[in-house]
Amino acid sequence: MRIFRYREDSRIILGVLMEDGAAYRLNAPDLMTLVSEARKAGATTEAYVQSLVLDLPPIQEAAESLPLLTPLDAPxxxxxxxxxxxxxxxxxxxxxxxxxxxxxxxxxxxxxxxxxxxxxxxxxxxxxxxxxxxxxxxxxxxxxxxxxxxxxxxxxxxxxxxxxxxxxxxxxxxxxxxxxxxxxxxxxxxxxxxxxxxxxxxxxxxxxxxxxxxxxxxxxxxxxxxxxxxxxxxxxxxxxxxxxxxxxxxxxxxxxxxxxxxxxxxxxxxxxxxxxxxxxxxxxxxxxxxxxxxx
Ligand code: DO4
Ligand code: MG
CATH class of the missing domain: 3.90.850.10 (Fumarylacetoacetase-like, C-terminal domain)
Known part of the structure; x- marks a missing residue:
């Protein structure tokens, strides 16, 4: 399970690439927010992300072909x-x-x-x-x-x-x-x-x-x-x-x-x-x- 970010128009979107190759948009601003939301929910980040994408349609393009960015702003x-x-x-x-x-x-x-x-x-x-x-x-x-x-x-x-x-x-x-x-x-x-x-x-x-x-x-x-x-x-x-x-x-x-x-x-x-x-x-x-x- 791999987290990435990409640019869509002027917005930065967080995404996840699953082991089967399907990619999904995530409704979270960044990776570290996901990690802290998962902790609050008492779940691992992996399980939390899995639950977020359960009913979502996958992104149409292959993740690698999106305008990818740094996956996080490392301070x-x-x-x-x-x-x-x-x-x-x-x-x-x-x-x-x-x-x-x-x-x-x-x-x-x-x-x-x-x-x-x-x-x-x-x-x-x-x-x-x-x-x-x-x-x-x-x-x-x-x-x-x-x-x-x-x-x-x-x-x-x-x-x-x-x-x-x-x-x-x-x-x-x-x-x-x-x-x-x-x-x-x-x-x-x-x-x-x-x-x-x-x-x-x-x-x-x-x-x-x-x-x-x-x-x-x-x-x-x-x-x-x-x-x-x-x-x-x-x-x-x-x-x-x-x-x-x-x-x-x-x-x-x-x-x-x-x-x-x-x-x-x-x-x-x-x-x-x-x-x-x-x-x-x-x-x-x-x-x-x-x-x-x-x-
Ligand atoms: O000692 C200098 C740096 C070495 C380094 O960057 C590395 O081993 O990757
Ligand atoms: Mg080095």
């Missing part, structure tokens, strides 16, 4: 880093100019109890499906990072899963880890959506195929795939550290780190089409452009 997007061996190798490469015998703080954080967590984005910097993600004008080594996103409520409960893109500048981070915020946070540097799959309908979040493809002038130039089974940490462990002495807001998204890094020679170019697919969760498609091209 904050946080991200975990170096949670997969693949990410550890990539960070070591960019930080040591390929001298992979050097042990780095990336090795340390991979094995440490405390995970790397950082603030990734705010609602204003986060875009949805079909929108443009941005490239920095002062970086020449930029990549998408395909990540499983957790949608959290204010207590840290995992409400559902979404697809995320943690756009990153490998040269800026590689030059000095203190530049991480600049390598990670800038205009349109984060994309999420189009769906939030409700937690109760995901059998095993540690067994999701994840793929990242980049097309340039219609030609596939990146084609990487992996599985969330390679995640070094438990999801609850990441949430527990995020919550610690912190305030969480309903609808916070936590990206869980990337297991897919394009080959080291690759950098994104303006006009590239980025597709990130997580099996059963959804495919997020964005085009990369320089920030000045948004005007």
């Amino acid at each position: 904050e997007v946080w991200a975990a880093g170096v949670t997969y061996q693949r990410s550890r190798e990539a960070r070591n490469y960019e930080a040591t100019a390929g001298k992979l015998d050097a042990s780095t703080f990336y090795d340390k954080v991979y094995d440490a109890d405390r995970p790397e967590l950082f603030m990734k984005s705010t609602a204003a910097r986060t875009v949805g499906p079909g929108e443009r993600v941005c490239l920095r004008s002062d970086s020449s080594w930029q990549v998408p990072e395909a990540e499983l996103g957790l949608v959290l409520d204010r207590t840290g409960a995992i409400i559902g899963y979404t697809t995320g893109n943690d756009m990153s500048c490998r040269d800026i981070e590689g030059e000095n880890p203190l530049y991480l915020p600049q390598a990670k946070i800038y205009r349109n540097s984060c994309a999420i959506g189009p769906f939030v799959r409700l937690t109760g309908t995901v059998t095993d979040p540690y067994n999701l195929a994840i793929a990242c493809r980049v097309y340039r002038d219609g030609v596939k130039v990146v084609d990487e795939s992996a599985n969330t089974g390679q995640l070094k940490r438990r999801l609850e462990e990441l949430v527990e550290y995020l919550k610690r002495d912190n305030a969480l807001y309903d609808g916070t998204v936590l990206l869980t780190g990337t297991c897919l890094v394009p080959p080291n020679h690759f950098t994104l170019a303006s006009g590239d089409r980025i597709e990130i697919e997580i099996a059963g969760i959804g495919t997020l498609v964005n085009t990369a452009v320089y920030a000045h091209e948004l005007e």
Whole structure:
């Protein structure tokens, strides 16, 4: 059961895509309102949504063909880093100019109890499906990072899963880890959506195929795939550290780190089409452009 939003004329409509492929409009303003209405009714969100659509006619169009938006306005997007061996190798490469015998703080954080967590984005910097993600004008080594996103409520409960893109500048981070915020946070540097799959309908979040493809002038130039089974940490462990002495807001998204890094020679170019697919969760498609091209 997947929650989404789409635009109809000037209105934003909340919808649900059921396991049988039928989609319905929901009479609620947003996902977190649904969650709180379900709690008040003493039901799971899944059961509550099921009861809402019981006598409704399905939407005529396929959900994927609607003008989809971010599935929620996440007030904050946080991200975990170096949670997969693949990410550890990539960070070591960019930080040591390929001298992979050097042990780095990336090795340390991979094995440490405390995970790397950082603030990734705010609602204003986060875009949805079909929108443009941005490239920095002062970086020449930029990549998408395909990540499983957790949608959290204010207590840290995992409400559902979404697809995320943690756009990153490998040269800026590689030059000095203190530049991480600049390598990670800038205009349109984060994309999420189009769906939030409700937690109760995901059998095993540690067994999701994840793929990242980049097309340039219609030609596939990146084609990487992996599985969330390679995640070094438990999801609850990441949430527990995020919550610690912190305030969480309903609808916070936590990206869980990337297991897919394009080959080291690759950098994104303006006009590239980025597709990130997580099996059963959804495919997020964005085009990369320089920030000045948004005007
Ligand atoms: O250490 C920097 C960030 C790593 C990251 O974003 C990831 O592993 O996904
Ligand atoms: Mg990342």
